[in-house]
Amino acid sequence: MKLYSYWRSTTSFRVRAALNLKGVAYDTMPVDLLAGAQGSTDYAALNPGKGVPTLVLEDGTVLVQSMAIMDYLDRVYPTPALLPDDPLQRTGVLAAAHVFALDVHPVNNLRTVKHLQSKLDASAEDVKAWMLHWMDEGCKTLEVLLPERAGFAFGPAPGLADLCITAQLYNAHRWGLDLAPYPKIRRIEAACLEVPAIRAAHPDNQPDAKDAT
Amino acid sequence: MKLYSYWRSTTSFRVRAALNLKGVAYDTMPVDLLAGAQGSTDYAALNPGKGVPTLVLEDGTVLVQSMAIMDYLDRVYPTPALLPDDPLQRTGVLAAAHVFALDVHPVNNLRTVKHLQSKLDASAEDVKAWMLHWMDEGCKTLEVLLPERAGFAFGPAPGLADLCITAQLYNAHRWGLDLAPYPKIRRIEAACLEVPAIRAAHPDNQPDAKDAT
Numbered sequence: 383m384k385l386y387s388y389w390r391s392t393t394s395f396r397v398r399a400a401l402n403l404k405g406v407a408y409d410t411m412p413v414d415l416l417a418g419a420q421g422s423t424d425y426a427a428l429n430p431g432k433g434v435p436t437l438v439l440e441d442g443t444v445l446v447q448s449m450a451i452m453d454y455l456d457r458v459y460p461t462p463a464l465l466p467d468d469p470l471q472r473t474g475v476l477a478a479a480h481v482f483a484l485d486v487h488p489v490n491n492l493r494t495v496k497h498l499q500s501k502l503d504a505s506a507e508d509v510k511a512w513m514l515h516w517m518d519e520g521c522k523t524l525e526v527l528l529p530e531r532a533g534f535a536f537g538p539a540p541g542l543a544d545l546c547i548t549a550q551l552y553n554a555h556r557w558g559l560d561l562a563p564y565p566k567i568r569r570i571e572a573a574c575l576e577v578p579a580i581r582a583a584h585p586d587n588q589p590d591a592k593d594a595t
Numbered sequence: 596m597k598l599y600s601y602w603r604s605t606t607s608f609r610v611r612a613a614l615n616l617k618g619v620a621y622d623t624m625p626v627d628l629l630a631g632a633q634g635s636t637d638y639a640a641l642n643p644g645k646g647v648p649t650l651v652l653e654d655g656t657v658l659v660q661s662m663a664i665m666d667y668l669d670r671v672y673p674t675p676a677l678l679p680d681d682p683l684q685r686t687g688v689l690a691a692a693h694v695f696a697l698d699v700h701p702v703n704n705l706r707t708v709k710h711l712q713s714k715l716d717a718s719a720e721d722v723k724a725w726m727l728h729w730m731d732e733g734c735k736t737l738e739v740l741l742p743e744r745a746g747f748a749f750g751p752a753p754g755l756a757d758l759c760i761t762a763q764l765y766n767a768h769r770w771g772l773d774l775a776p777y778p779k780i781r782r783i784e785a786a787c788l789e790v791p792a793i794r795a796a797h798p799d800n801q802p803d804a805k806d807a808t
Binding site: 431432433446451457470472474479481484485488489491498504508511523526 | 670710740
């Protein structure tokens with residue numbers, strides 16, 4: 383398999399973590415978002431949404447949209463499961479995952495920020511306030527939705543919500559979000575970063591991270 | 596069941612359509628987003644994200660996040676199915692659904708727009724351009740991802756992608772998006788609006804629509 387991804391992309395991070403947890407081998411194909419590589423003709427032919435990640439299966443089948451890719455992985459490689467089987471438990475994990483994956487990430491996406499700058503003359507300060515506002519809103523919501531427990535968000539092993547949280551927190555640290563009010567979220571990130579498969583998926587451990595700085 | 600929703604909300608529309616297709620009875624509990632009812636203490640206790648919809652089951656269990664609610668409904672009321680069982684077909688339907696549900700809707704959400712106005716001094720013209728830009732980007736992507744066929748997006752009956760598309764198109768019409776370049780999307784909406792269960796879920800047919808104008 384080939385995973386077209388960008389080291390700092392939170393959607394790439396969560397899909398890498400899912401692949402690693404399930405023990406699925408893949409080659410990383412870096413897509414340099416800052417250089418605009420996602421807009422190249424070749425890449426857009428692969429991923430018409432011009433986003434990352436894109437997963438290309440052994441037979442050449444192309445999968446797009448990170449949450450749809452993770453659903454596929456959870457069905458084809460069911461162990462360890464990212465989602466519980468019980469419908470009620472499952473919707474709880476999905477809802478928590480969606481707070482960051484739907485309510486925060488798309489609004490804080492690189493393309494959204496670039497659009498703010500080019501069309502609404504957003505300054506660097508405006509952009510920082512924008513990023514922090516949506517992340518903070520998401521954290522506030524999640525801290526209420528998440529159960530009071532030790533370790534991972536919902537079960538004895540990391541699941542979909544844990545991966546979405548850990549990936550988004552990478553961005554939160556990068557932008558300097560104050561996480562002090564969110565002990566549940568911090569606990570989940572700490573538990574996840576103890577897991578070698580998730581640590582291996584961290585942006586700092588990607589091949590394209592080396593070229594970047 | 597009780598569905599807390601707002602007539603014009605596209606996330607409410609898609610969940611109503613899913614409930615209706617599956618023949619699940621529910622009472623509509625209107626939440627007036629324009630009046631800020633989603634921020635009331637009572638509603639925020641139900642839905643910490645202060646969004647719509649919220650589904651309250653017969654036993655009082657509270658479900659949030661529209662896509663997580665639809666996953667629950669598809670498991671507990673499997674007929675008619677919103678998603679195919681085959682992992683590859685399923686990820687294709689999810690990916691198409693996510694173009695609007697993840698890439699467009701959150702960026703065009705009422706709260707996002709209000710924030711643009713209050714923090715970035717966006718004018719009415721800026722807001723209109725913002726709405727149309729993201730919808731048009733989503734349509735461009737979808738028109739490539741969707742298969743060439745007649746009727747619904749992927750199968751002989753409306754599924755998750757069809758519902759996300761039809762709900763988003765309500766918003767597209769409202770803002771005056773030019774849909775001429777998107778025949779596949781228009782065909783899907785037309786097929787969906789022929790289905791009585793989906794038509795009954797349309798914003799214009801909600802109790803709170805009457806009070807609004």
